[in-house]
Amino acid sequence: xxxxxxxxxxxxxxxxxxxxxxxxxxxxxxxxxxxxxxxxxxxxxxxxxxxxxxxxxxxxxxxxxxxxxxxxxxxxxxxxxxxxxxxxxxxxxxxxxxxxxxxxxxxxxxxxxxxxxxxxxxxxxxxxxxxxxxxxxxxxxxxxxxxxxxxxxxxxxxxxxxxxxxxxxxxxxxxxxxxxxxxxxxxxxx
Amino acid sequence: xxxxxxxxxxxxxxxxxxxxxxxxxxxxxxxxxxxxxxxxxxxxxxxxxxxxxxxxxxxxxxxxxxxxxxxxxxxxxxxxxxxxxxxxxxxxxxxxxxxxxxxxxxxxxxxxxxxxxxxxxxxxxxxxxxxxxxxxxxxxxxxxxxxxxxxxxxxxxxxxxxxxxxxxxxxxxxxxxxxxxxxxxxxxxxxxxxxxxxxxxxxxxxxxxxxxxxxxxxxxxxxxxxxxxxxxxxxxxxxxxxxxxxxxxxxxxxxxxxxxxxxxxxxxxxxxxxxxxxxxxxxxxxxxxxxxxxxxxxxxxxxxxxxxxxxxxxxxxxxxxxxxxxxxxxxxxxxxxxxxxxxxxxxxxxxxxxxxxxxxxxxxxxxxxxxxxxxxxxxxxxxxxxxxxxxxxxxxxxxxxxxxxxxxxxxxxxxxxxxxxxxx
Numbered sequence: 175x176x177x178x179x180x181x182x183x184x185x186x187x188x189x190x191x192x193x194x195x196x197x198x199x200x201x202x203x204x205x206x207x208x209x210x211x212x213x214x215x216x217x218x219x220x221x222x223x224x225x226x227x228x229x230x231x232x233x234x235x236x237x238x239x240x241x242x243x244x245x246x247x248x249x250x251x252x253x254x255x256x257x258x259x260x261x262x263x264x265x266x267x268x269x270x271x272x273x274x275x276x277x278x279x280x281x282x283x284x285x286x287x288x289x290x291x292x293x294x295x296x297x298x299x300x301x302x303x304x305x306x307x308x309x310x311x312x313x314x315x316x317x318x319x320x321x322x323x324x325x326x327x328x329x330x331x332x333x334x335x336x337x338x339x340x341x342x343x344x345x346x347x348x349x350x351x352x353x354x355x356x357x358x359x360x361x362x363x364x
Numbered sequence: 365x366x367x368x369x370x371x372x373x374x375x376x377x378x379x380x381x382x383x384x385x386x387x388x389x390x391x392x393x394x395x396x397x398x399x400x401x402x403x404x405x406x407x408x409x410x411x412x413x414x415x416x417x418x419x420x421x422x423x424x425x426x427x428x429x430x431x432x433x434x435x436x437x438x439x440x441x442x443x444x445x446x447x448x449x450x451x452x453x454x455x456x457x458x459x460x461x462x463x464x465x466x467x468x469x470x471x472x473x474x475x476x477x478x479x480x481x482x483x484x485x486x487x488x489x490x491x492x493x494x495x496x497x498x499x500x501x502x503x504x505x506x507x508x509x510x511x512x513x514x515x516x517x518x519x520x521x522x523x524x525x526x527x528x529x530x531x532x533x534x535x536x537x538x539x540x541x542x543x544x545x546x547x548x549x550x551x552x553x554x555x556x557x558x559x560x561x562x563x564x565x566x567x568x569x570x571x572x573x574x575x576x577x578x579x580x581x582x583x584x585x586x587x588x589x590x591x592x593x594x595x596x597x598x599x600x601x602x603x604x605x606x607x608x609x610x611x612x613x614x615x616x617x618x619x620x621x622x623x624x625x626x627x628x629x630x631x632x633x634x635x636x637x638x639x640x641x642x643x644x645x646x647x648x649x650x651x652x653x654x655x656x657x658x659x660x661x662x663x664x665x666x667x668x669x670x671x672x673x674x675x676x677x678x679x680x681x682x683x684x685x686x687x688x689x690x691x692x693x694x695x696x697x698x699x700x701x702x703x704x705x706x707x708x709x710x711x712x713x714x715x716x717x718x719x720x721x722x723x724x725x726x727x728x729x730x731x732x733x734x735x736x737x738x739x740x741x742x743x744x745x746x747x748x749x750x751x752x753x754x755x756x757x758x759x760x761x762x763x764x765x766x767x768x769x770x771x772x773x774x775x776x777x778x779x780x781x782x783x784x785x786x787x788x
Contacts, residue, residue, distance in 0.1 A: 193399065194392050202387045210380060216661050219388060223395055230399055263657075270768070272658035273711065273722040282384040296379035303376070318373050319380045 178244055185233045193230050201226075203249065204256050210315050211260035213272035213304055215280040218260075225252075225259040257320060261312060261330060269308040276301060302352040310345035317342050419703065419731055422677075426622075426634055433624050434593040434786065591628075596621040596783030598754070604641040604775045612644035612669060617676060621781055631682040633696065642671045643773055647712075650769035655724070663715040670709035672767055677701045678738060695741040699734040700760060707768055726768055736760040740779070754781040 184192025205222050212218040229252060238247045284293055306314060312331065316322040317338075322330075324338040331338070599618030605611045619637025626632070647665035680698025687693075711722045742756030756779040762772045 190396055190399065194396070197392055197395065198390060201390065202385070205387055206380070206383065206385050209385060213658065214660060217657060219391070223391055223398075226395055227398055267657045268654070270655055270658050270726055271724055273655070273724045274660040274663055274713070274715070274720075277660070280386055282386045284384055293382070293384045296383040299376055299379040300383045303380075315380075319377055 178248070179241055182233075182236070182238075182244065182248065185230060186236070188230070188233075196229075197226055200249065200252055204252055207253050207256045207320075208260045209280075210300065210303060210319065211257065211312060212263060213276075213308075214274075215277070217263070221260050221263050222256065224263075225256040228259060229255050253320065257316065258330070264308050264312065267308075271307050276304065298356050299353070302349055302356060305352050306345055306348060310341055310348060313338055313341040314345040314349065418733070430593060430622060430624055430634075591625050592786055594623045594625065594783050594785040596623075596752075596754075596781045598635070598756075598779050598781030599637070600778045600780050602639065602641065602775050602777035604643045604773050606643050606645040606649055606771045606773055609645055609649065613642040613671075615640045615642040615671070615775075615777075617777070619676070621783065623682070623783075625785075628687065629684050631684075632680070633682055633698075634677065634679050637676040637678070638673075639676050640671055640673050641773060641775060643771070644669050645769065645771055649771055651765075651771070653770065654768050658724075659713075660715060663713050666712040666714055666719065668709050668711050668769060670707060670767070670769075672707040673705045675703040675705065677703075680738060680740075691743065691745045693741070693743055695739070696756070696758075697737075697739050699763070700736040700738050702732045702735045702766070704728040704730040704732065704766070709768065724768070732764060732766065735764050735766060736762050736775070742779070744783075750785040752783045752785070754779070754783060756781065 181192045181195050185196055201222070204225060205218060208222045208225065209215065209218040212221050236248070236251055238244050281297055284290055303311060303314065309331075313327055316327045316330070317324070324335045324342075327338045328335045597619075598621045599616065602615045602617055603611045604615055617637045617639030619635055619639075621633060621635040623631050623633035623635075644667070646667050650665050650668050652659075652665065678698060678700045680696040682694050682696045684692045684694045705728060707726045707728060709724045709726075711724065713720050713722050738758055738760050740756050740758030742754055744752050744754045746752050758777060758779060760775040762774060765772055767773070
């Protein structure tokens with residue numbers, strides 16, 4: 175934690191050495207967060223880098239209370255910035271649904287056979303989430319995965335709380351349909 | 365289908381944290397270069413969507429204008445029904461006031477300089493339809509204009525108990541025998557029950573050399589008398605194409621037509637319609653600018669087969685260039701505005717030499733003012749007193765590019781309408 179505290183202080187001072195440490199340490203976490211929102215892998219890496227630019231530009235506004243909670247608070251702050259950057263990107267594209275499949279090279283291949291099944295399941299679930307239309311995907315990710323309230327979602331997306339709730343409900347129904355299709359595909363392949 | 369439960373949510377949260385994503389190579393050098401530059405945060409313009417407000421104001425103004433014209437027209441008709449007199453422009457016309465003894469059928473006629481009494485037995489019943497009458501100005505000494513018309517209080521006829529004299533109209537001539545120049549083109553019928561406080565004008569034959577009453581027959585024109593508001597239902601098939609490419613499938617539009625006729629030649633029309641345009645385009649005519657970020661890098665569009673749903677709001681001027689008793693020929697010109705609702709495109713795409721079919725569905729709430737120029741010509745035929753049938757081929761020329769592919773879509777079709785008039 176002392177190391178992390180020094181790194182954070184170094185980032186506040188705009189020291190590139192410490193900024194690189196933060197980047198390398200949390201790049202995977204940031205990319206996984208952004209990739210849940212942004213459909214195209216290459217766009218997700220660009221958005222992630224945009225998010226880190228914003229992060230380092232405003233590092234001085236990062237506040238913490240307990241040193242023990244520093245990493246948790248830092249990761250929460252990074253996630254919030256990445257989510258906002260991803261939503262800005264989707265808004266620029268006017269929430270237009272994406273087309274095309276997800277290429278296999280975006281997935282990490284694991285050698286550990288014990289974890290392989292579990293990771294395949296996680297991968298399939300994430301693919302189902304990514305198949306949702308952009309607005310559904312955002313609301314579902316923000317509410318279910320990232321723990322935002324409907325008020326926060328409505329404020330971010332600039333629509334009503336009622337709209338957020340109804341969008342979530344439709345997203346859940348559609349996601350369930352996708353999951354059922356995936357289950358059927360798995361059974362068929364077996 | 366049961367909704368996703370909390371266990372499923374927990375599983376999804378674990379999946380989101382641990383799913384196997386290829387993190388790729390570190391991009392620190394590029395990031396460092398960006399951080400070394402002076403940071404300039406791009407401002408996200410918070411624009412209110414004024415389009416909805418504009419559409420609402422536009423619809424409200426249109427409603428107020430058409431409603432006001434309709435009200436004015438109806439109110440003017442009521443005025444003409446209630447008042448009966450105007451001063452003649454000809455000095456030779458004798459202004460006359462008539463009074464009716466409500467207890468009897470005898471009629472007392474009073475002119476400017478003498479009183480004439482006339483028995484009801486002298487009342488004349490005419491079978492010629494009423495066409496032209498006077499306008500009223502409330503002058504003290506009105507000019508009574510008499511025209512032949514059926515009256516219901518002719519002598520010898522039994523009237524239902526309690527019913528007073530019904531309808532009357534007049535056209536008068538001046539002393540020299542010429543036609544009163546104050547005769548207007550509008551026609552109305554007086555209702556005596558409305559004028560109990562006023563002298564009643566009755567149709568009669570007066571053997572009075574000072575006044576010659578001569579029936580005037582006026583040709584009526586059903587179409588010409590339809591001034592005022594009209595409403596109808598219209599719809600028809602529509603063919604759309606992108607530029608000069610092939611036409612793929614047939615679309616349609618259907619809706620409500622509103623119009624106001626100013627005179628025998630000119631009308632203004634608007635309305636609201638729901639429509640679906642269906643089109644086909646080769647990839648080179650489909651702009652990728654709106655959807656490039658939603659497609660894998662390097663993907664090309666070979667062709668697109670799409671359809672879009674929209675609300676159409678036309679605003680056109682109609683000119684009747686040839687009119688007959690029961691029909692007319694016309695042409696119209698104007699603009700069409702759209703509220704785009706949804707677009708569904710089937711793409712044939714190519715990526716790394718491999719062709720695939722993809723589908724994109726886009727929900728839109730996009731308003732485009734004066735999106736197309738519309739010109740048409742057509743034929744109208746009267747079916748009844750106030751009902752007309754219309755057939756109208758049209759052509760729409762795009763003034764703006766539309767859709768996800770920013771394409772120029774030309775449309776042609778035929779409108780078939782049934783219209784009811786509320787004018788006189």
